[in-house]
Amino acid sequence: MVVLEIKDLHVKRESKEILKGVNLKTGPGEVHAIMGPNGSGKSTLAYTLLGHPKYQVTQGDILLDGESILDLKAHERAKKGLFLGFQYPTEVSGVGFSHFLRTSYNALSKALHGEDREVFITVREFQKYLKGNLKQVGLPDEFLSRYLNEGFSGGEKKRSEVxxxxxxxxxxxxxDEPDSGLDIDAVQTVAQAISEVSTKDATVIIITHYARILKFLKKLDFVHVFANGKVIKTGDASLADELEKKGYDWVVKKQS
Ligand SMILES: Nc1ncnc2c1ncn2[C@@H]1O[C@H](COP(=O)(O)OP(=O)(O)OP(=O)(O)O)[C@@H](O)[C@H]1O
Ligand SMILES: [Mg+2]
Structure with a gap:
């Protein structure tokens, strides 16, 4: 069981305060969406959650099952089961996509299930395992022999993150915006892949500007409006439609 609690989180980057008291709690099996205007701090929250060193927490805490993770580095947070799909994925030349996935998979299995379990799978077994996943996100098998994100189109990068x-x-x-740059069919494909991961034990938080991807999800429990560095309103799935129709002004104004 993993409960994530973000409490009164204040974050600075290069002396500028970007997050100004974020409160958010998620539980296993829940799907959350975060929607909010450009520049409101959504990506900053994502980076801070995973421990990007340039973002400085000045107040508040991030807890996993009641324990603070603020002192943990990004790779240590990943080993606790946290994952970030980037808004702008980086191209990593020289690192094979397949090798990257298998190395991450083995490291994570070891961290989450302990060393004594038989978790390491061979290259051949892993490639077999990957085929289903590739098909699910609509990437051809030959992507496995490419370098991580190198030369991937915008949409291919998003599929790669998912x-x-x-x-x-x-x-x-x-x-973080898994739907930006995706073609119309891919939005549905990616939403289905996300739904399969959000099983009873896992939590998924999707940052997006559009209700469209949310409609394709099997379930959506909470929608949060993020503005001026914090969550200012939380509702159910219907809030996403309301935001798309009415914009953010009516919520932001009510707050100030
Ligand atoms: N290094 C920096 N120096 C100064 N300001 C910064 C720096 N990095 C980020 N910011 C500012 O922090 C604010 C929040 O940025 P962030 O990327 O978190 O927004 P966002 O909500 O993800 O926006 P979008 O919807 O456009 O992706 C923006 O105003 C941005 O310009
Ligand atoms: Mg962003």
Whole structure:
């Protein structure tokens, strides 16, 4: 069981305060969406959750099952089951996509299930395992022999992020705009892949500007409005439609 609690989180980057008291709690099996205007701090929250060193927490805490993770580095947070799908995935030349996935998979299995379990799978077994996942996100098999994200189109990069999530099966995934740049069919494909990961034990938090991807999810429990560095309103799935119709002004104004 993993409960994530973000409490009164204040974050600075290069002396500028970006997050100004974020409160958010998620439980296993829940699907959350975060929607909010450009520049409101959504990606900052995602980076901070995973421990990006340039973001400085000045107040508040991030707890996993009641324990603070603020002192943990990014790779240590990943080993606790946290995952971030980037808004702008980085191209990593020289690192094979397949090798990257298998190395991450083995490291995570070892961290989450302990060393004594038979978790290491061979290259051949792993490639077999990956085929289903590739198909699910609509990437051809030959992507496995490419370098991580190198030369991937915008949409392919987004599919690659979601593929990483479905392969690694993290406990808590935060996906930063997984739908931006995707073609119309891919939005549905990616939403289905996300739904499969959000099983009873896993939590998924999707940052998005559009209700469209949310409609394709099997379930959506909470929608949060993020503005001026914090969550200012929380509702159910219907809030996403309301925001798309009415914009953010009516919520932001009510707050100030
Ligand atoms: N290094 C920096 N120096 C100064 N300001 C920064 C720096 N990095 C980020 N910011 C500012 O922090 C604010 C929050 O940025 P962030 O990327 O978190 O927004 P966002 O909600 O994800 O927006 P979008 O919807 O456009 O992706 C923005 O105003 C951005 O310009
Ligand atoms: Mg962003």
């Amino acid at each position: 593929l990483q999530m479905s392969v690694l099966k993290p406990k808590i995934s935060m996906l």
